[in-house]
Amino acid sequence: MHPLSDAELVDRLPDILINHDNKAFYRGWLERRLLLNRCLQCDTWHHPPKPVCPECWSDAVVPTPVCGEGTVHLLIRLRQGPPADGVDYSTPHPVATVELAEQEGLRYTSTVIGDGAADVAIGDSVRLTWIERNGAPYPVFERSGASSASER
Ligand SMILES: [Zn+2]
Structure with a gap:
């Protein structure tokens, strides 16, 4: 399966406002994976997705699947x-x-x-x-x- 382009993502979820910060989160939906941002520096999770960790301000935040x-x-x-x-x-x-x-x-x-x-x-x-x-x-x-x- 090839990665969805941004345009394809917007087409698949027309009722949702997709932006740069949340596009990985919504790509996860299409793979039935709930991906929340986790900071590589301090291990803190946050949601909704932001480009910077609210705990330590690192930009090393990675969309990561939760156990559910x-x-x-x-x-x-x-x-x-x-x-x-x-x-x-x-x-x-x-x-x-x-x-x-x-x-x-x-x-x-x-x-x-x-x-x-x-x-x-x-x-x-x-x-x-x-x-x-x-x-x-x-x-x-x-x-x-x-x-x-x-x-x-
Ligand atoms: Zn952090």
């Missing part, structure tokens, strides 16, 4: 909103900010799908998985733990 394990840190349930591919507000639609296993405070926000998505709660263990949205891969989470907060 995490814990729900914040959660909202949308009952209305703009029409979006694959979004059903009647269920309602969960939006979760997930604290990733790599680092305290490293968080990624998406939805939760699959068994248990309707009653997912803050503190639940989740793992990264992928769906298709608008014809392109889209990172989401599914519950990986046996119990939710309401069952403990």
Whole structure:
């Protein structure tokens, strides 16, 4: 597989504003890899992608795959909103900010799908998985733990 040109990347994700700082992150989506910037100097991760490490100001930041394990840190349930591919507000639609296993405070926000998505709660263990949205891969989470907060 040849690397996608910038023009091809923009074509594949027409609804997303691609720029120099985030293009590696979105190329990762198309390979179903969640690539977050990690600093080679101090090992600190950050997201959203910036050209310089917010911890030590090094520009040696490298898009690096995360393991995909995490814990729900914040959660909202949308009952209305703009029409979006694959979004059903009647269920309602969960939006979760997930604290990733790599680092305290490293968080990624998406939805939760699959068994248990309707009653997912803050503190639940989740793992990264992928769906298709608008014809392109889209990172989401599914519950990986046996119990939710309401069952403990
Ligand atoms: Zn750094």
